[in-house]
Amino acid sequence: MKLKNIVISAVAALTLGSTLAEVGVGSKATVDAASINSTAQTYSYVGTSYLYKILKAAGITYNKFYKDNKITYRKGKPEGIVVHETADSGATAYNEAIFFNREWSNISAYVHAFVDDKQVIQMMTTKYGVWGAGAIANKRFIQVELAEVSTRAKFAKSVNNDAIYIARLLHQWNLKPNDAHYDGSGTIWSHYAVSKYLGGTDHTDPVGYFSKWGYTFSQFYQLIKYYYNLQGATTNTSSASSSSSKTSSSSKASSSSKASSSSKASSSSKTSASSSTSSNSTQAAKATVVKKTLKHNAYIYTSTGKRTKTLKRAGTTFTVTGTKTIKGRKYYHVGSNKYVVASNIDGTLRTLKHNAYVYDTVGFRKGTTVLKKGKRVRTYGGRVKIGKKYYYQTSVSTFVKAGNF
Incomplete structure (x- = not known):
């Protein structure tokens, strides 16, 4: 609508007498x-x-x-x-x-x-x-x-x-x-x-x-x-895995962050993993097959630690068949020669230095709940930029301002 000229004729290619089929639909x-x-x-x-x-x-x-x-x-x-x-x-x-x-x-x-x-x-x-x-x-x-x-x-x-x-x-x-x-x-x-x-x-x-x-x-x-x-996405945790979600929607508002290479300090998973003194990689540890859900956008990596162009969105559920340590960083095996950085799933516990609100995927405050200073909060992956501010992701669809940690 060209509001600057209040008395104008329709500018679109369609007229009111035309059908509802839109121009160019094919x-x-x-x-x-x-x-x-x-x-x-x-x-x-x-x-x-x-x-x-x-x-x-x-x-x-x-x-x-x-x-x-x-x-x-x-x-x-x-x-x-x-x-x-x-x-x-x-x-x-x-x-x-x-x-x-x-x-x-x-x-x-x-x-x-x-x-x-x-x-x-x-x-x-x-x-x-x-x-x-x-x-x-x-x-x-x-x-x-x-x-x-x-x-x-x-x-x-x-x-x-x-x-x-x-x-x-x-x-x-x-x-x-x-x-x-x-x-x-x-x-x-x-x-x-x-x-x-x-x-x-x-x-x-x-x-x-x-x-x-x-x-x-x-x-x-x-x-x-x-x-x-x-x-409107929500997440539910399960004792069978570090996290699982009934929500299949993927997160986009956090996609401005180039999907996390994530923090090296990730919490340990209930899935047992082998360790190695090798600086490059170890054999993938055998583990019970479980479903795990991404809480942060993440790229798929190869077994040698090379990042591919495939980006998976927060909310994506994987069938995890094992773990692998590559160059000191823990990964989950999610397919043939496909791995994701584990901290995008397991998260990292951080302590709040200030009282903090919770925000949604576009940076709007969710409700009036205040997370108190000193509270330990699990975050996933690296910082996410929404608008002009940085946040840490706390679930598929919730964020806390990074400056509060």
Whole structure:
């Protein structure tokens, strides 16, 4: 939606009279879209910035939209999220945020957030509605704008940031993902769907912009759902193994950390292992076959300690058939000539030097529980960078700031 020009015609290739089949949907487009999601999942979340803080640092007045336009949701809270795109080629999330802060009263338009490949800027609280998609939608939905970018890599980064942010909002408001694009029923809406099923607007974004990249709204919804499931992941320990998880979702927000080569000091496993004085490697120790779950992204290594290009995500469950010490570091044997660093599974006990909160996969605080100074906490692998801060992973989907240890 190109909000800067409030009276505009639809900019997408589709019109409201067209079918719901999206432009470019075919075998190649499907492959391209899947590739974009796969690429997106290799990127880390940039973190959420808040407009009032950005403006304060720049000495610019924050023109609070909801001060005089407090739009209350019809059911007291958001019912879903509308996905927009700006249709403003070359304008970044920052450009849009600054413009809307200055001009919203003149253009009669405002949204909750702008997203691009480098930033997620939340304009205002999501407790109140905005002027983004007509009177009906404005009293129902949170509304998020995706800025246009110029390259495929930037597009993948931008939809990744958008999907992670939207998934977090779903959790925040206790909403479950449900694609409304094709039937007008659910929690994840395109502006196109609002126009078709609710009215009060005639825009068709982000369909046309997505199709430019061989991408579909359905693919974007799958990316949101992926992160929603990941952010809600939990783990359960088992006495039969150092850890096992019922959750199969893999961790991406921690993928900015180049999967751990991890700490040499790992806790001992119940699996017996042979040791060797050799500085290079030892024979793999025979052990009872057990299932073990990665708690940190990890590369697969060969029997000689050479790292391969294969990266396994946190949450992946392996059948472990033995252990091996390579150059002083313990590995688990997880397949034919395949090994993972053991501390990504066993973890390392660390003592908190400060009271600490627990955070999720995108750096949002999970609840109000405080881990007290002096508590021993098991962490997995090396440090993980989420946004601009470093964390240690404490489960498939939980993190504690590294500075607290």
